[in-house]
Amino acid sequence: MQFGIFSVGDVAPDPVTGRTQSEAERISNLVRIAQRADEVGLDVFAIGEHHNPPFIPSSPPTLLGHIAALTKNIVLSTSVTLMTTNDPVKIAEDYAMLQHLAKGRLDLMVGRGNTAPVYPWFGKKIRDGVGLALENYNLLHQLWRNDVVDWEGQYRTPLQGFTATPRPLDDVPPFVWHGSIRTPEIAEQAAYYGNGYFANNVLAPNFHFKPLVDFYRQRFEHYGHGRADQAIVGLGGQAFIAKRSQDAVSTFRPYFENYALFRGMKLEDYMRDTPLSVGSPQEIIDKTLTFQEGFGDYQRQLFAMDGLGLPVEVALEQVELLGTEVVPVLRKELASRRAPGVPDAPTHASLVTAKYGDAEPRQPRPNPNRGDNLSGASPYQDTDADVQAHFPAVV
Template sequence: MQFGIFTVGDVTTDPTTGVTPTENERIKAILTIAQKAEEVGLDVFALGEHHNEPFIPSSPTTMLGYVAAKTENILLSTSTTLITTNDPVKIAEDYAMLQHIADGRLDLMMGRGNTGPVYPWFGKDIRQGIPLALENYALLHRLWTEHTVDWEGQFRTPLQGFTSTPRPLDGVAPFVWHGSIRSPEIAEQAAYYGDGFFANHIFWPKEHFQRLIAFYRQRFEHYGHGRADQAYVGLGGQVFMAKNSQDAVNQFRPYFDNAPVYGHGPSLEDFTEQTPLTVGSPQQVIDRTLTFRESFGDYQRQLFLMDHAGLPLKTVLEQLDMLGELVVPVLRKELDAKRPAHVPDGPTHASQIERMRALEAAQAAEVQDADATALEEVSA
């Protein structure tokens, strides 16, 4: 089981002080937070991609490349790579390069984003969001798994005899999660390729995501990648902690009330009841997170949002200390003990190499069996 944090990189005024960080301060804070995540023993740090205010991570590869150089163990990920508005060729090359720099400590989460104006800024039509996501990833997958690619599609110029460079490390592409909060087509895509499905269920009730995840698991098995409960599932979440639960509520309320996206909307109490947001003691965070397995089955990755809404860096670092010391060790022990042996751990570069070798061995065995059958038929 992998535990980590993700950031959307918002630049938001602290409602308790009226101070707004500069873009430079926010960028440097995110880099500090990423290194702190490794220090406290988390498994994953994930960074979003945005091209609109108030968000600043417009170049995830640049920031993750820096983090790769400053860390040794933590897995680096995007918490959305915009598969719709980025050129798949550029994604293939940029993230293969980053995979080499990070010595394999890299995976991606593909998504369409939730900001309509981004599409025309990059010459795309938001009405083609799903077709763009499907076609662009089909090309990206081929660029990473085939050395020489001929390609003709609807949304980009054709390719003839093209090889993206560098090639993926050890011949194994970065693991891909397909993120979606509403689209069964994306769950189907993840299942078709045997990739992961990430449900960032931080805004809506769990019942909506239960249907999406169940559909993904069913289709994962349909395509022959394993049993439904062996599919790769990741979940999002949000937490804010204090030793005393009422202190946590009092401290977090002004940030919640003024947060981008959901600020000035539902009350903190209503939102925590309807979504996975947990504001309280570390034990309350543990108890709430353990219910995710009851709702969605065994899963491989849990990411928490902890640095948004204007929370000062000092507070975020204190939150990470509590997460790493008091929460994650308990969650890891409890969830790993309950996970059946046939359900895979969270994906890593090493596990993907093993998966590739097992697939190659199975394919070789099929060829050998077919040859033996043909020989028997000839002999008869």
């Protein structure tokens, strides 16, 4: 079981002091938060792509590349990478590069995001959102698995004889999660490929996402990847922790009640009716255990805990409390509950072992430049000679 934090990198005025972090501060604070998550033994740090103020993560690969250099063990991920408005070719290139730099400590969560104007800003139509996400992922999947790709779809210019570089680390693509909160087609795609499925499990009633999670589990089994209870499920959550329950509620209240998304809500109602956990470590533990009771054994639990205008010192303390007081107990308890045969979330190491066993992983070495800046139809020295690509004439 993996535990970690996910952030959308929002900037909000601190309702207690009235102070708003600058973009420069928020960016370096996010790096500190990721470092602290690594130090306290959390497994995952994920950042959600946004393209407008008051959010800072417009370029997750850049941010995560920097964090990769400053951390040791934590897996870096996204929550989510926009599969709709990004060119899947660029996603393949950026995240394969990041995977190399992070020495395999990378996976990816792809999804549609929640900001309507992003579509027109990037020249796409929001009505094509689901189709774009599905088709673009189909292409990404091929780009990371086939040295040479010929491809034609509805939304992107066709590709002939294209090789996405670098090839994934050890020729093993990053594991992919599909994030979705309402779209069975996205859950179906996750199931078809045997990829992970992630429900953000925030801003909605308790167990609101159970029908989609169950749908994904059934379809995972349908496609022969394993039993339904072996499907790779991730859940989000939102938490605020203090040693004493009443301190958690009183400290968190102004941040909750002044945040645009929660205005008009009563904190106590929201704590009761949604997955939000506010309280002592034991209360966070108890509530998180109900997720397992409701959704079944799952592989990844991420908490949102650095937003809403919280000062960085508080956010760092949250990460620390999560890593030291909550997660160790959850690890033990959830391990003891876990049904036999339920797998962990795939990591680079586990995927390398699954692909190669004890053998050495493939290390693609490019063929030389032919003289036209291309390396020919067989781009790598060990490329299967049977793979034929059609190159357009170079004029």
